[in-house]
Amino acid sequence: MQLHDSMIKEIEKSKDKIIENRRLIHQYPEVGWTEIKTAALVARELESLGFKVSKGDVVISSKARMGVPNQYILDQHYAETLALGYSEAELQPFKDGFTGVVGEMKFGEGPTIALRFDMDAIGLEESLSTGRGPVDKGFVSQIKGQMHGCGHDGHTAIGLGVAESIAKVRHQLNKGSIKLIFQPAEEGVRGAKSMVEAGVLQGVDYVLACHIMANEPFGKLICGANGFMATAKMDVRFKGKAAHAGATPNEGNHAILAACSAVLNLHAIPRHSAGETRINVGTIVAGTDRNVIPDEARLKIETRGANTAINAYVKDYAYQVIKHAGLMHQVETEIEVVGEAVGGKSDEQLIDIIGSVAKRLNVFDEIVASDDHAGGSEDFTYMMSAVQAQGGKAAFFMVGASPDGTGGIGHHTSNFDFKEDALVESIKLFTGIVLSLL
Template sequence: MKKEEMTLSKQENQMKEAKAGRIDRTFVNRILDGLTEQITADRRQFHKNPEVGWTEFQTAVTVSQRLKKLGFNVSEGRAVIHDASRMGVPPESTLTEAYQRAIDNGFDKKALEPFKGGFTGVVGTIVFGEGPVIALRFDMDALKIEESRSEAHLPAREGFLSSVAGIMHACGHDGHTAIGLGVAAVLSKLKPFMNAGTVKLVFQPSEEGVRGAKSMVKADIFEDVDDVLACHLIGNEAFGKIICGSNGFMATTKMDVRFSGRPSHAGSSPNAGRHAILAAASAVVNMHAIPRHEAGASRINVGTFNGGTDRNVIPEEALLKIETRGEQTEINDYMRQYALRIIKNAGEMHGVETDVTLMGEAIGGKSDESLVAVIKEVAEAMTIFDDIVGIDSHAGGSEDFSYMMSAVQAHGGKAAYFMVGAAPVGTSGVGHHTHEFDVDERALIASVQVMIETVVKRLS
């Protein structure tokens, strides 16, 4: 038998096995081999055109149009975003500027219309048959960071550096969105061979600042979901490592605190003023002195302190941007309430009015061991991971995916959040949210494969 005939015969056998419901790794790998270039190109295109939370107009349109071409049923905009549950929405001027940028970059106005006002969520659904519903979450937003232009930085060297001043993908969400589209492409090719279940691909805006997930949960996307998964690339861990489930999410609250006093001449009539900075400073010192909780780790941080106009004016305004965190939701509640009490009393002590605006929030979350076990089984059977961790409980950060986890777990479903090492080759990796952040693009394909094989196992 000729080599070409042997190859054809092997492919025919794989197709027959797939039709019989036995979709093996070789079959999936063959599909992925044909998608690697596209997935990488998608990541680089998203990286070049970053958009911060609630302004992901270009990204959302790109995702929506691709999903439609792949045969997904697509819901978008207000259909998947609950308006009253959005947090930290930018000023109208910022939304308008980003919307116009999308138009200037050639995006169709009709396609952009559903996302106007910052309703930049997309959900694509593919139905294989009766059976479980699995949701996969992919975040899309970038950060307000100026990207490095060093030749050592791959995006600069390869020509896909951020084209927007002061904004870059510094946490891997460009990769996450590309992974989502990669998963969509594979699922569309598997559809003739799948006969059970439904998969929802949830493309979430505004994860940074934990502002977007709650609004998608409140839009009732997860009411029928049995399993929900999310993946995050780790920029300071080498490619080859996978953490199959994270339990280290800290509950968190993000707040803007405004102190409004009364200005006066600092020399001739200091007593006539109401010193906003003095009140804010009192709050800062005392918030950082909050007693820690016996039940677990807690955090508080004042990240921004702005106020005043000049050295000889009693300042009328001061603004703090603060966050609290807790190992458990109850601990974060304790920190938040203590902080609010301090803010109120600091204002009253100096005759200054206080106003607190909620800018973002997330609850604690834990991955389900049974679903983590499936991910671990998949990872162990793949040949690319040499460092496989089951459940890690020391993440220390916060993720609003916890709202999605909780929503599914509340009605008996399972949830898991896995992380894939993606430090660029030849480096020890740099921290997330830095101007030199980048990822090893091999992790994109690996992440798609883990998700696909996990979905296939759960729907088999």
């Protein structure tokens, strides 16, 4: 079955609703594991469309979650959301950070297609400068220090749009099934693994995701994004012993010396001959006063590698550097992995299908088969790897959405925005791919 003109017109008729959903989500951004309002909205919409909805700890493995906020933050956000008028029954499944939603619709025997849509925002204060869509059209973030600065509000709106378009043609489908996966905590690569470990991808034959790209011109489509770097995000703690810096410095164990030794040597880790590597110490917080031998120092670091094996090399080397920096200065070391993603590569078969559907739609000015230099990391790779390991196919495509046509707006910046027409074109493409595969 293909996406016919009548279906395309139906999607276009829904444009106002699609944009309304995006703007609502944009106004109330929620960072990883706190996406209670967003998850409740998604679950409500999916249920109204006739999807079988699974949510909360049914689709999130507690043991596999990474970088979960402390209980105080989770409880505070839950209470604030409850006070907005949501019912306890509606929010209860998402309490304590279990903010995942999966909608499933079965049509008969045949392949299962999964589509992933991430929901979380980032910790960044949104720009109030005029000339930006959220400011000029009145939907800026209402939450101080948080904003949708990477397009996940758009991704969630796309997912809801795909759900509606599939629901409208469900009686014309007689084989296969579809799973719509709404994932928390993509930022910091923390959420996908927990959904994989919960079994959400079991039995899936095809899995796809997309990303709206404000730094690519509107009308450009990259059918298969490859080159995602495997990564590990780690919080490091050096625990020493405080002492008087003048009277008894020899009685202390200097946590900052250990941390500084680690920082210098982490950045000295030898590069790997088989592919690109990255190491970065992003923060160092330590000490109490100038005349005190500091008893604690904390680092936030990340490693990256061209593939999973190369990242493992950097990560293992980093562990040794940290451990021995602590031993050298007689301080204890603790390392917590708060985010992680593997390498990933889109399947050529799906890349071809995406390109073929896109050409039939005739809505993209430039169609690129693949990009092997993504450079960043994306925890959708866990889902890709899980499906590919069981014999299925996976792909990640990117849709150009520069609001000014130049492709010059960076992600994770306070002035981030995108052209909302890309939402409709993405829904058409996703729907066309699903119908082709079924």
